[in-house]
Amino acid sequence: MAEEKNKKKQVMVAIDESKCSQHALQWTLEYLKDSIADSAFIIFTAQPPLDLSCVYASPYAAVPGELITSMQEIYKNDALNRLEEGNKICAAVGVTPKKVLENGNPKETICDAVEKLGVDLLVVGSHGKGALQRTFLGSVSNYCVNHAKCPVLVVRTKA
């Protein structure tokens, strides 16, 4: 454990399109700004795998290649936009985050990234796109709390 103290602390915030994760990012920057002043800040978003079920509804026998690539482009641009917005929020308080984008299911990619990057603290919102009334804790957040190898901070508003 001794050698880890010399390494810079890594704080990672996982975001998606939901307002909740944006709120989580803002809360982290506001509340923890003293603690994270000397640690590396990472913003992470996952590019979900392509949902090809709608593509097969097309009248063509073979799946058109351009449609797939254009869909991938759209997903990728969405993800990059999210990272950019997160970057702007951080820049407003003077934090320069590292941006990470991974392909795949958000649950697994977040936990894999925690291991790969050696994250010391993972911050997630409590819900994603799903409605607040239906669940106490969103599925991705729940998965991260159970499986991530590092301490997890779930940011939820005072309901």
Added chain:
Amino acid sequence: METSAVEKQPETTTEAKEAPSVVRTKRIMVAIDENDSSFYALQWVIDHFSNLLLTTEAVEGGILTVVHVQSPFQHFAAFPAGPGGATAVYASSSMIESVKKAQQEASTALFSRALQMCRPKQIRTETIVLEGDAKEMICEAVDQINVDLLVVGSRGLGKFKRAFLGSVSDYCAHHAHCPILIVKPPKEMTK
């Protein structure tokens, strides 16, 4: 299920302001039990968030609240005693007294251990003892005391190692009305 007396540290204590402005006293609550996992969580908070809670002349630091929930003692249940099963002993008042005393001592021991950890970092600390079902009492306390961040360990009294997350920590992650931090012990600790 009443709240016992709140013991405060000798340092000056100020009330947490109710207005949700940015400059208000930050309150971090750490739930502890006899398990090492919760003390690891407390140590983690002290190590990483100490500048948040530090009280200097210029900045009014935050408050670290250490809470311990005692499981209620079922003094109205009968205790089978002696062979044959026919003899059942109801808990006498002296027995209740001694159990209560033992629980008090256990809590005090836990708190002194926690305060020992906080002392070197000059963190304003307060301790609370609650009685009842751990998960519900912690979430109630969060509502009543206006906590900014709740910190729990990942595994508690149950030795059910196959579960990823202890039941209390899981319940709090789902139901607490404030941000919650779940601290897991590093791999070396879980054998």
